[in-house]
Structure formats: C-alpha cells, structure tokens
Amino acid sequence: MILRAAPRVKVLRVITQLIAAQRDLAIDRVRIEGISGCADYRGTVVAEIVDERPRTFAFVWDCAWRAAHEGWVDSRGNPEQVRAAREFGWQCFSVWNDVSVREGGDELIGAKPGA
Numbered sequence: 001m002i003l004r005a006a007p008r009v010k011v012l013r014v015i016t017q018l019i020a021a022q023r024d025l026a027i028d029r030v031r032i033e034g035i036s037g038c039a040d041y042r043g044t045v046v047a048e049i050v051d052e053r054p055r056t057f058a059f060v061w062d063c064a065w066r067a068a069h070e071g072w073v074d075s076r077g078n079p080e081q082v083r084a085a086r087e088f089g090w091q092c093f094s095v096w097n098d099v100s101v102r103e104g105g106d107e108l109i110g111a112k113p114g115a
Contacts (some may be wrong), residue, residue: 021057027048029048034059039062040065042060045057056100061081063092068071
C-alpha cells in the first residue's frame with residue numbers, strides 16, 4: 001500500500017532495498033509513506049512480518065547524494081544525479097534505519113543519540 005502518489009520506480013527501489021537489507025524477514029506486506037522530490041524519495045516503510053510485530057524503516061533514496069558521494073559533477077559543478085540513478089539504481093540510499101518501537105518501551109531501534 002502506498003499512502004501518497006509516487007513514481008513507481010521509486011517505490012520499487014524502496015521495496016528492493018527492504019528485501020536486500022532485511023533478507024531474514026518473512027514479509028507479508030508493506031506500507032510506504034514517502035515524499036518524492038526531483039532527486040530523492042524519503043519517508044518510512046512499514047513491513048508487516050509473518051508472526052512478528054511490524055518493522056518500520058526510515059529511508060532516504062537520493063541520487064544527488066550518491067553522485068556527490070562518488071565525486072561525480074557536471075560542467076556546472078552540480079552532482080550528476082542522472083548518472084548516479086542510472087548506474088546505481090536502487091543503491092542510492094543515504095539513510096536506511098530501523099526505527100521500530102521496541103516491545104515494552106518507546107526507544108527506537110537504530111536511532112542515533114539525541115534523535
């Protein structure tokens with residue numbers, strides 16, 4: 001289920017990342033809430049897990065970030081985001097954090113101190 005309209009390719013990138021990063025989870029269905037920008041797609045994905053509590057992951061897929069990370073710039077000095085998206089596809093996640101609420105508390109799994 002997608003809670004906001006988003007380009008299909010960006011939704012598929014999130015699902016691919018979920019499957020690649022969480023190979024051990026028996027995923028029944030997912031719910032994505034994200035905001036799509038020109039070079040990015042950010043939000044959360046909730047994975048409904050067979051016989052377990054749901055897991056929530058915060059994500060930022062950002063081809064401009066990946067291009068800058070690779071040192072790829074165009075003639076104007078801007079990150080070559082199209083090249084990064086083409087060459088890395090779904091592997092442009094600058095953020096992928098498990099932010100699921102732990103049982104019996106309100107701590108976040110994978111949260112950074114002060115977050």
